[in-house]
Amino acid sequence: MNLLHPILLTAVLASASAGAQTPQAETPTPTARAASAAGVATPYSDSYVPRSMRQPQRDIAPGPVLLRFTTVQKLKKRFEDADTDHSGTLNREEARQAGLGVVDKNFDSIDTAQRGNVSFDDLNAYLIQRREESGSR
Known part of the structure; x- marks a missing residue:
C-alpha cells in the first residue's frame, strides 16, 4: 500500500496541474457575440487582434x-x-x-x-x- 499511495498522489497532482494549464475559452467580445447570434462570421473576432483591426476597413474607392x-x-x-x-x-x-x-x-x-x-x-x-x-x- 505504501507504493500505491505515492503513485496515486502523483497522478492526482498531475491531472490537477494539467487542468490548470489548459487554456480556457475566452469570453467573446460584444461584437463577436452579436455577430455569432446573428449567424455572421466576423473576420476579426479574436481578442488578440487590435480593436482597430477587428472591423474590415472601408474601401476608399x-x-x-x-x-x-x-x-x-x-x-x-x-x-x-x-x-x-x-x-x-x-x-x-x-x-x-x-x-x-x-x-x-x-x-x-x-x-x-x-x-x-x-x-x-x-x-x-x-x-x-x-x-x-x-x-x-
Missing part, C-alpha cells in the same frame, strides 16, 4: 468612382443638349457647334462603325478605352 459618375452625367447632359435633332446621336457638326471638342477632334476614333454619327454609348466606350490605355502605360 467610392470617392473617385462617384467623381467619375458625376462627370459622366454632366457629359451626358451636354451630349443630349448638343443633339439638336433629338436622334440620340451627334454628327461632327453638332459636336462642333456645341463645343464638344473631345467628340469633334476624336470623331473618327469614336465612330468605329463609320456611320457618320456617334451615340453617347460610343463616346463612353471610347473614353473608357482611353482611360485603360493611359493606365496601362
Whole structure:
C-alpha cells in the first residue's frame, strides 16, 4: 500500500496541474457575440487582434468612382443638349457647334462603325478605352 499511495498522489497532482494549464475559452467580445447570434462570421473576432483591426476597413474607392459618375452625367447632359435633332446621336457638326471638342477632334476614333454619327454609348466606350490605355502605360 505504501507504493500505491505515492503513485496515486502523483497522478492526482498531475491531472490537477494539467487542468490548470489548459487554456480556457475566452469570453467573446460584444461584437463577436452579436455577430455569432446573428449567424455572421466576423473576420476579426479574436481578442488578440487590435480593436482597430477587428472591423474590415472601408474601401476608399467610392470617392473617385462617384467623381467619375458625376462627370459622366454632366457629359451626358451636354451630349443630349448638343443633339439638336433629338436622334440620340451627334454628327461632327453638332459636336462642333456645341463645343464638344473631345467628340469633334476624336470623331473618327469614336465612330468605329463609320456611320457618320456617334451615340453617347460610343463616346463612353471610347473614353473608357482611353482611360485603360493611359493606365496601362
